[in-house]
Amino acid sequence: MTTVSTVVMADTFTSASISYSALMPMLIVFVVALAEVLVAGFATRESRHALQVGLSLIGLLGALAALLLGARFHQGVTASVADAAGSRQLGAVVVDGPTIFLQAGVLVLALLAVLIMSERLGGIGADAFTPMGAANPGSVQERAAQRAGLTTSEAFPLMMLAVGGMMLFVAAGDLLTLFVGLEVLSLPLYILTGLARRRRLLSQEAALKYFLLGAFSSAFLLFGAALLYGYAGSVYLSEIASAISAGQPDREVLLVPGVLLVLVGLLFKVGAVPFHSWTPDVYQGAPTPVTGFMAACTKLAAFGAMLRVVYVGAAGDRWNWSVVVVVIAALTMIVGAVMSVTQTDVKRLLAYSSIAHAGFILTGVLAFDVTGVSAVMFYLVTYGLTTIAAFGIVYLVRDVQSGSEATHLSQWAGLGRKHPVAAATFAFLMLAFAGIPLTSGFVAKLGAFGAAVGHGGASGAVLAVIGVLSSAITVFVYVRIIVMMYFTEPAENAVEVVSPSILAKVAIGFCAVLTLALGIAPKLLLDWAANASLFLS
Amino acid sequence: MTSGSEAVLFWILAPITVAGALGLLFARKAVYAALGIALAMVNLGVLYLALGAPFLGVVQVVVYTGAVMMLFLFVLMLVGVDSSDSIVETIKGQRVVSLALGLGLVGLLGSVIGQVSVGALPGEPKSVTDNGHINAMADLIFGKYVWVFEVTSALLITAALGAMVLAHRERIGERPTQRAWAARRVRTGEHVAGLPAPGVYARHNAVDTPALLPDGTASELSISRVLAARDQIEAPQGYAEISREMEQEITEGSTR
Amino acid sequence: MIQLLTPAALTAGLASGDTDQILHAAEGISAYGWLLVALPMLGAAVLLLGGRRTNSWGPLFAVAMSSGAFVVALGILVQMLGYDDASRRRMVHLFSWVPAGQFQLDAGLQLDQLSLSFVLLVTFVGSLIHVYSLGYMEHDPDKRRFFGYLNLFVAAMLLLVLADSYLLLYVGWEGVGLASYLLIGFWNHNPAYATAANKAFVANRVGDFGLGLAIMLMFATFGRVDFAGVAGGVSGASQGVLTAMGLFLLLGACGKSAQFPLQSWLGDAMAGPTPVSALIHAATMVTAGVYLVVRSHWIFEAAPTAQLAVVIVGAITLLFGAIVGCAKDDIKKALAASTMSQIGYMMLAAGLGPVGAVFAIFHLLTHGFFKAGMFLGAGSVMHGMDDQVDMRGFGALNTAMKTTWVTFGLGWLAILGIPPFSGFWSKDKIIEAAFVGEGWRPWVFGFVTMIGAGITAFYMSRLFFMTFHGRKRWPKKAHPHESPSLMTVPMIILSVGSGLLGMALTWLGFAGWLAPVVGEHEEGHPVLAPLTITLLTLAIVLFGVWLAWSRYAARSVPRTAPEGSLLTRAARQDLYQDAVNEGAFMRPGIHVMRALVFTDNQGVDGAARGLAALIGGASSRLRRIQNGYARSYAMTMLIGVVAILGAVWVMQ
Secondary structure, eight states, X not given: OHHHHHHHHHHHOXXXXXXXXXXXXXXXXXXXXXXXXXHHHHSOHHHHHHHHHHHHXXXXXXXXXXXXXXXXXXXXEEEEEEOTTSSSEEEEEEESHHHHHHHHHHHHHHHHHHHHHTOOTTSSSOTTBOSOTTSOTTOHXXXXXXXXXXXXXXHHHHHHHHHHHHHHHHHBOBHHHHHHHHHHHHHHHHHHHTTBSSSHHHHHHHHHHHHHHHHHHHHHHHHHHHHHHHHHSOOBHHHHHHHHHHOOGGGHHHHHHHHHHHHHHHHHHHTOTTSOTHHHHHHHHSOHHHHHHIIIIXXXXXXXXXXXXXXXXXXXXXXXXXXXXXXXXXXXXXXXXXXXXXXXXXHHHHHHHHHHHHHHHHHHHTXXXXXXXXXXXXXXXXXXXXXXXXXXXXXXXXXXXXXXXXXXXXXXXXXXXXXXXXXXXXXXXXXXHHTOTTSHHHHHHHHHHHHHHHHSHHHHHHHHHHHHHHHHHHHHHHHHHHHHHHHSOOOSSOEEEOOOOHHHHHHHHHHXXXXXXXXXXXHHHHHHHHHTOOOOO | OOSHHHHHHHHHHHHHHHHHHHHHHHOSBHHHHHHHHHHHHHHHHHHHHHTTOHHHHHHIIIIIIIIIHHHHHHHHHHHOTTOBOOOOXXXXXXXXXXXXXXXXXXXXXXXXXXXXXXXXXXXXXTHHHHHOHHHHHHHIIIIITHHHHHHHHHHHHXXXXXHHHHHOOXXXXXXXXXXXXXXXXXXXXXXXXXXXXXXXXXXXXXXTSOOBOTTSOBOGGGSOHHHHHTTOOOOSHHHHHHHHHHHHHHHHHHHO | XXXXXXXXHHHHHHHHSOGGGOOEEOOGGGGGTHHHHHHHHHHHHHHHHHGGGGTTTHXXXXXXXXXXXXXXXXXXXXXXXXXXGGGOOEEEEEEEEEEETTEEEEEEEEEOHXXXXXXXHHHHHHHHHHHHHHHHTTTOTTHXXXXXXXXXXXXXXXXXXXXXXXXXXXXXXXXXXXXHHHHHGGGTTSHHHHHHHHHHHHHHHHHHHHHHHHHHHHHHHHSOOBHHHHHHHGGGSOHHHHHHHHHHHHHHHHHHHTOTTSTTHHHHHTTSOHHHHHIIIIISGGGHHHHHHHHTHHHHHHOHHHHHHHHHHHHHHHHHHHHHHHHOOBHHHHHHHHHHHHHHHHHHHHHTTHHHHHHHHHHHHHHHHHHHHHHHHHHHHHHHTTTOOBGGGOOOTTTTOHHHHHHHHHHHHHHHTOTTSHHHHHHHHHHHHHTBSSTHHHHHHHHHHHHHHHHHHHHHHHHHHHHHSSSOOOOTTOOOOOOOHHHHHHHHHHHHHHHHHHHHHHHHTHXXXXXXXXXXXXXXXXXXXXXXXXXXXXXXXXXXXXXXXXXXXXSOOOSSOOOOOHHHHHHHTXXXXXXXXXXXXXXXXXXXXXXHOSSOTTSOOHHHHHHHHHHHHHHHXXXXXXXXXXXXXXXXXXXXXXXXXXXXXXXX
16 A cells, blocks of 8 residues: 555656755745744843844855855756646746845845844843833833843844745745745734834834734735636746736636736735835834834835736736736825825834835836836835935934934934934935935936836836926925924924944945945946846746 | 535535624624634535545644634633624724725626636646545645745744744743742731632632621622623622521521 | 937937037046046045044135136136137046946036136136135134035036036036035024025925926936937927926026026025125026026027026016115125026026027126125125124225225126126127017017116115215224235135126137037127117116115115115015915915924925925825724725726726
8 A cells, every 4th residue: 555655656746856056045044043043042131132143144144145156156946846848947936137136135135134123222132122022011011021131032033034035035936935925024024013112002003004904915915826826727927927928718807807916915015005004104113123124125025026926927918907007106106205295203204205115116117128127126225225224313313311212303303413423324315215316316216217218118108207206296305304404493302313333333334325335336236237137937 | 516416515505604704704702703714614624525625624624623713712712702892983984985895806806707717727736636635735745835835834933933922921030939928928917818718608609709898898809800800790798698697597596 | 298219310410410519538637627526525525524623724725625626627728728619528537327228327527618617717706705714704613614515515516517417417406505505504503594594495496306307308308318418319309398398497597596486595595604695696506597508508499488488587587686686775685686686687698599698608707706796895894894784784884994895896887787897798798689689579678688787787886885885874883894805805806807807708709719619699680789779778777876876875874774665665575575475375285384394384485385285285185094093004905906906897
């Protein structure tokens, strides 16, 4: 009996061919995450923080090294099996130019985010996270945990797991992997969002909202994937593309709803209108360094995945669905820009600005051209750098009395006089968001709109015009912050910029300098993005 | 629908499944909701069996109904079966619009799927019939989708980690020993003899019934705080009355 | 309609362009043209980043950097004079800026007659004002920062005029905006000054928005934004696009040059230190709009509607500024109104096409000298009168401040256009050019410029007489005294310019030197004989002077301003520009604005305020959807999904 079944199995079982070199970066990140789980469980309380931060940095740097020294030379599909005809390999993970570029982007941005996240401000653990997530906000137990020097060092393994999910997300060659990647990156973020040290009720509320709405959107993505499977009989993007080009007359109706529902899941993650409503609440509630990480890396990963789905999987049928996404892009830019005008909280304001930026990036995605891919990738990296630094500074601006972050705009009044360096850096970052020349934001916008105008046809041109108008509105908003910092009398309740450790300073400085450098001499990164913009299908 | 008996089974089970799912949505008590979803899950399991997927059917029942839903129920029991959500809707039009949108979504997706002529899908795993379901599943999990399957472990770890972070309260400092408690009671002089025990009456004694103080009022200290908060306290006066009557009877009996 | 040009059409456009489109690489000293920007930039960097260590030698270093740029400019001038007309334009390639796909953009400098004229003006006047500031700011504890900003401004201004593409020009454009913002608000411990800086910044944003749109439009139409590319592509673009482009450029110019309807900030900007007013708000930055229009002459020549708009804007502004100038008692605000009006002349001339463009630049140069000289004079007066600015408290200062009186007097004669002083040579030509043409235009514009000259004569004489002549109306504690030589020497040099520059440049053939850049102009025929125009203008000017003399020198001037006629009162209120702005744009959205500007309610102005109110209103409305309930958010998502699927269903 057993022998028979073994023989039969030996006939039919085909193991996936796996290139460990290509997967090594992800493996390193996941393994380090597991090691950090052990550290959180077994290391002494005093050594945990240093161990977690050290392991995270080593893990991210190691993954980056493995990516640039190893995986880069093993491009192709991996975790793959041959298709029915045996003519080509179908991979769950596709390691190609965009994957390498975007994974490197995720790793670098995560590295910078870890540096800011690890800021202790003199305490025993990271200052951003609550000492005990389970204690009721404001309870005796919370204060006791604070006094006892408890830390939520689990934040670091959670972050590493999210990074692993992001790396998988941008490399996903099939819809199932895409879904699992989405969940692996999202779940840790939901938890991280609820771990803020201060204003915890806001933070927990945000986490719950994020989780509920995220689950809602994942359901749409899954439904879309099911429809696409029904259409093509395969979850592999490349097979879906072949099915589209071959045509499936009796199942044609499944295609467009399927593509759009999958896109709904992805558009939710990037915060596109009308799937954006979680963004301001979550950005505001989450611990600020987590917000920075989320804004930079999630956006990068989700747009990376979207590029692959759109360019590899669904491009063949784009005439039937792209108009819907064009409308979404236009709405996203307009609503993001308009809503940012009346915001009075810096974090919410940046959240709406990130929504507007999602619209700008979508404009580049809709170019349906390699220049669009490279423009979007460049945009994602530069936006990530700027945004991590911006949230890093927001994190450091504190109310003197309570020690909590002073996020209300009125509290920022006159900051330029007391803290010239922080205020000047923040002002510069705002100019980069606004897309003023000689900042990376300008080159990024130019690339995205240029690609849209050059290859997006009439809709691309319209989107570019809307983009320019929306940027003009956002300029107003950013300038208001600058005006606030430099030309308004300081508010009564005193605000200070706390001095962070050298690590956070280096991270913020690095981001700001790159924002300038990529505005003056973007050639290197643009060239790299251009060379890496071809998808393997 | 391949055979008449299958159709009959489907039309019996499908409405029950839908009813169970609706029960999840509309039941006010959490236990009913949990039972509703368990009902739906069991029915789905039966449908899988009927469709010729015995493994899936059994797993469905064992995992969802057996493990997941029972865990749910345990939690509900621990939290308190009586807790029910507020069902007052404060946003104007929320329900009507959601209902309309939900129906719209069902209509649109239904019309899309309804237009498709169902045939054999090109990608259907042929090994199902050759090798049995378990082998077919194993083929997929350890073959084609091995990487995704492995990565799913990250999800489970995240979930465990999340549960720990959000729900586990680490004990701060030493747990006080009985000796320490006693010492503290003596030192502070409060409740030196411990808190009063719940009331013991002639025909009734239970933790939810407070003891009576000499002046006849109920002693708050003699019952658990949790019960008080849940408003599950029995009024002791009735039992005290009976006790007194019995006492009287006994006394009278002795004199008689 | 946006029409996209193929590369082939671009090449054709380039090939059909005339010979002056051929670009030569810079050689010799021109190849070091980047030093012009780099030197002051280095100065700014050293002073602003160097901290207190540079306190002692910083200001002198700034002067050296600015003068160094002037020396380089002189060297380039000498070299350029050696070339023939066709090869005077030299390109300095800096680096490849944005190599994105088909869109290649290099950062480079363009040295030609036009940019060099500006460079010489900016570096020369700029260096003099640096020197002047050494005296004026002597006792300011923070003068290092001031000189850092000044150098930053000079660098940005030079980048603006030297850029070889609209994009790099935009960088300089933003740079001068930033520097002027920093300089106006230099004394930002005074809230009123900070407000003024705010207002300037916001008004400029509106203008920059226009310039930004123009650049985007160029990119969309020509696929290039460098001057050569745009010039080459104009012939292939449609009229509508060019008109839109021209109007957007004009909006940009209006913001920067304080032209109608974005003029309101200039008067308030006088809150900054006086040398700043002289450099930025008289001689250089505010003329950037004129530069932009002249530089873009290909676009305006191909779009007559836009060109006419330029002329109309210039005409309105020159009258507006002149009328406002008549009623101002604040010496700096009166000068600011005069600046506005004079730039109106330049703008008008620039809009006349090749006939006027040369004289627009000519007037810009002479104006740069005499107006800067007068501002420095005003600064000197304030220096001697304890920072008082009300002219009703001056009078008879010619006795106390001889040098200031003489230098200011030369500037006064120049702006009046009395021959042979500088202003005559440039302004008279503009008036003459305004009379060239057919139909109603020459008559309207000609007389506007002529009447403007008369009003100018009146208010400038009023200013001059009220300050230096008549009876003493000094406050009790005032002891007017002449300023130190660090301040007077620059004034003397500028006054020599006020006196002689016009004649010298005319004699040296400035018009011919500039013509290859702005387009050869055929000799125009004014509808009146040139001599008639000149004499008529002179008569009107002299009448204005006489009127001012009779009212402000011969008669005594009351210490407090009389109520005055309706027009005077209106002019004192800047012709109610703020009130109009408020009524037209602000009030409708004021309740929205209350929510919007919780503390910085002084920051937004005019048209910007109306726009903001509109957007703010939409924003508040949208904000109601964002109510914080997860179920409500889920519903928006569901609406989105149903709408998407519904749209697909309808389409299929």
